[in-house]
Amino acid sequence: MHKRMLIQAATALVALQFFAVPVFAAGGDSSGSSGGGQTVSQCKKGEVWDKKKKKCVAPQEGMLDDDSIYEAGHDLAMAGRYDEAISVLTLAANKQDPRILNYLGYSHRHSGRVTVGLGYYQEALRIDPNYTLVREYLGEAHLQIGDLAGAQQQLTEIEKRTGKGSREYGMLSEQIEHYMRS
Numbered sequence: 793m794h795k796r797m798l799i800q801a802a803t804a805l806v807a808l809q810f811f812a813v814p815v816f817a818a819g820g821d822s823s824g825s826s827g828g829g830q831t832v833s834q835c836k837k838g839e840v841w842d843k844k845k846k847k848c849v850a851p852q853e854g855m856l857d858d859d860s861i862y863e864a865g866h867d868l869a870m871a872g873r874y875d876e877a878i879s880v881l882t883l884a885a886n887k888q889d890p891r892i893l894n895y896l897g898y899s900h901r902h903s904g905r906v907t908v909g910l911g912y913y914q915e916a917l918r919i920d921p922n923y924t925l926v927r928e929y930l931g932e933a934h935l936q937i938g939d940l941a942g943a944q945q946q947l948t949e950i951e952k953r954t955g956k957g958s959r960e961y962g963m964l965s966e967q968i969e970h971y972m973r974s
Contacts, residue, residue, distance in 0.1 A: 831864040831880075832871045840864035840880055851880050858884045858892070865895050874899040890916040894926045901929070906936050924950045928960040935971045943968050 830841035835848035842849045843860050851864070865881035868874075877899040884892045893916035901909030913930040916923060927946045934942030947968060950961045 829867045829871075831867045832873070841867075851883055854885065856883065858886050858889060862889065862891050862895070865892065865899075869895050869899045869902070872902070874903040878903075888915075888919055890920040890923050890926065893919070894923065894929065897926070897933075898929050901933050901936065906933055909933055922953050924954055924958060924960040927953075928964045931964040932967050935967055940968070940971065943971070 830843075830848075831839075835841055838850060839848040840851045840856065841847075841860065841864055842856055843863065844857060849856070851861070856864075861880055861884045865877045868877035868880060877895060881892050881896050881899070886892065893912045897909040897912030897916065899909075900906075900912065910930070910933050913926050913933065916926045917930070920926075927950050931943040931946035931950075934940070934946065943964065947961065947964050950958065950964060954961060956962075956965075
């Protein structure tokens with residue numbers, strides 16, 4: 793088990809060396825992330841922002857708290873640096889954190905591994921069925937594979953939980969409308 797964790801950490805560090813490019817990420821999400829984008833705007837290649845130390849550090853399993861890992865993974869995913877996001881997010885101690893699972897799903901989906909993304913989304917919803925951002929992204933994944941009914945089901949679930957005025961409802965509704973027009 794320990795050997796596997798060391799291999800995963802080493803793999804993550806190697807992967808980070810190949811995918812870093814300077815970009816800036818946009819804000820947080822509805823889960824309360826402050827975002828800030830320090831990882832993508834201030835850290836050099838192969839580093840992530842450690843909010844406790846208030847500096848960039850090389851990501852290693854057990855070195856960063858899960859909130860820092862989540863924020864770095866979120867920022868990298870929002871910046872389109874999906875493979876880096878996956879490498880960082882897999883370092884989380886709590887493998888059952890719905891936020892971590894959500895952005896693993898998001899990053900895999902946007903890297904073309906939609907089926908893998910679906911699995912992460914399903915696991916996040918098993919843990920927290922009310923996490924509507926996961927439902928939005930899951931609906932988008934259903935559209936990617938041509939499953940309009942699955943996307944509409946997620947839209948209905950979002951409406952039950954937050955109503956039609958939520959950001960997640962509006963975003964998925966817009967994606968469904970676009971899908972139906974094309």
